[in-house]
Amino acid sequence: MKCGNKYCKETWDIHTNNRILKLHPTIQCSVKRFINEVEETYNMKIRITDTYRTYTEQDELYKQGRSKAGKIITNAKGGYSYHNFGLAIDVVEIKDKKANYDVSVTKKIAPIAKKHGLAWGGDWKSFKDYPHFDMTFNKTTEELRKLVKEYGDYKKIPLE
Numbered sequence: 001m002k003c004g005n006k007y008c009k010e011t012w013d014i015h016t017n018n019r020i021l022k023l024h025p026t027i028q029c030s031v032k033r034f035i036n037e038v039e040e041t042y043n044m045k046i047r048i049t050d051t052y053r054t055y056t057e058q059d060e061l062y063k064q065g066r067s068k069a070g071k072i073i074t075n076a077k078g079g080y081s082y083h084n085f086g087l088a089i090d091v092v093e094i095k096d097k098k099a100n101y102d103v104s105v106t107k108k109i110a111p112i113a114k115k116h117g118l119a120w121g122g123d124w125k126s127f128k129d130y131p132h133f134d135m136t137f138n139k140t141t142e143e144l145r146k147l148v149k150e151y152g153d154y155k156k157i158p159l160e
């Protein structure tokens, strides 16, 4: 997708570029701009760790901290997360070849994400999800579940 913005190009990171391809086509350019503008502004290298998830993969994550070991990381079952429609990303900073999950990172980069139309999980009222950003197009996950059925593929849902 060509948008003409100077930041809409491949990012520094091959894993991030591959994961961006699994996002809904309508948000791919905005996400690239976000990652590239953060790099140019703060010299910070952001990696996307997660984009699209199937409903089954989401159900597995939901079990963590409930029927499975670990800490609760999501309140969304399969079909109830924007990740299930390719409309969400989770990020981490790569610093000295290590993952830096410090909240200060996402606090710092959230304004750039918002500039490119992404909402931040750190702004959520109850369960704060600091590494998470999404673009919902004012659609509920219920509406999106119906649209997936109607169009057969999350990437084909018309979103503007």
Ligand SMILES: [Zn+2]
Binding pocket: 083, 088, 089, 090, 129, 131, 132, 133
């Ligand atoms: Zn997320």
